Amino acid sequence: MSPCPRVPAEQLTQNVLASHRATCQLGAEDLRLRRGDTFTREEVSAYQRQPAAEMWQRCAGRITEAVQHVVEFAKRLRGFMELSQHDQIVLLKAGAMEVVLVRMCRAFDAETRTVFFEGKYAGAELFRALGCHELVGSIFDFAQSLSALRFSESEVAFVSALVLVNASRPWLQEQGKVARLQGHLDIAFRLLLRRTQREGLLARLPPRGRLRALCWQHIQQLGTFLRQHPGVPPAAFPPLYRELFA
Ligand code: MHQ
Numbered sequence: 096m097s098p099c100p101r102v103p104a105e106q107l108t109q110n111v112l113a114s115h116r117a118t119c120q121l122g123a124e125d126l127r128l129r130r131g132d133t134f135t136r137e138e139v140s141a142y143q144r145q146p147a148a149e150m151w152q153r154c155a156g157r158i159t160e161a162v163q164h165v166v167e168f169a170k171r172l173r174g175f176m177e178l179s180q181h182d183q184i185v186l187l188k189a190g191a192m193e194v195v196l197v198r199m200c201r202a203f204d205a206e207t208r209t210v211f212f213e214g215k216y217a218g219a220e221l222f223r224a225l226g227c228h229e230l231v232g233s234i235f236d237f238a239q240s241l242s243a244l245r246f247s248e249s250e251v252a253f254v255s256a257l258v259l260v261n262a263s264r265p266w267l268q269e270q271g272k273v274a275r276l277q278g279h280l281d282i283a284f285r286l287l288l289r290r291t292q293r294e295g296l297l298a299r300l301p302p303r304g305r306l307r308a309l310c311w312q313h314i315q316q317l318g319t320f321l322r323q324h325p326g327v328p329p330a331a332f333p334p335l336y337r338e339l340f341a
Pocket of ligand 1: 120
């Protein structure tokens with residue numbers, strides 16, 4: 096048997112997976128075990144009876160926590176901290192919420208169409224008080240379509256890294272540097288897929304525009320909410336959430 100030298104691509108793969116594991120908030124096994132632990136009808140209706148403002152703040156709080164973990168993921172990715180601070184911010188502003196939506200498939204049970212939220216699995220109807228039925232439905236549909244791909248943890252890690260390190264984001268200062276990092280990630284991802292006989296996955300990934308549209312819809316809905324509730328100051332939302340979406 097020939098010795099297996101640690102090629103750089105392999106080290107990068109280890110780094111991407113370790114960064115994901117350290118920052119994914121919820122353990123994959125844990126999430127799987129808790130499937131079926133859904134909110135009772137009473138709990139669901141308590142969420143539904145909340146004032147819209149309260150439910151928006153709750154969700155914004157959870158999304159902000161998730162975004163903070165994505166920022167931590169980025170910082171641990173080899174090469175990311177070597178980009179200019181300006182480009183780090185551009186990539187995170189554009190990609191952090193997209194990564195949250197990719198990560199959602201880990202916390203999603205396609206059989207029951209529920210997502211892990213505040214300790215239990217919740218269906219789309221639990222979020223009714225937000226008043227953005229269509230957006231929530233689209234987010235659930237997206238999670239459903241990713242679930243069908245049956246991602247491994249390594250695959251979620253690479254898809255997340257490649258959503259983030261995207262040289263075609265507007266306003267980058269050192270596009271070439273980002274493109275180089277993206278290229279390394281891309282090669283390592285393809286090697287992993289070949290090794291695991293999952294090459295078919297690439298063709299089945301949702302088009303980039305799908306994620307972009309969801310994030311844009313989220314921003315539009317926040318705008319609509321703020322206009323319809325002039326009594327709710329934007330300051331009621333976490334600063335990072337405001338900075339990204341308001
Ligand atoms: C992450 C953990 C995580 C955290 C938050 C329009 C609006 C304000 C919200 C979860 C949409 C409602 C989100 C909180 C709803 C679809 C949002 C609210 C993976 C993703 C996950 C589970 C988020 C999924 C989407 C949720 C439930 O590691």
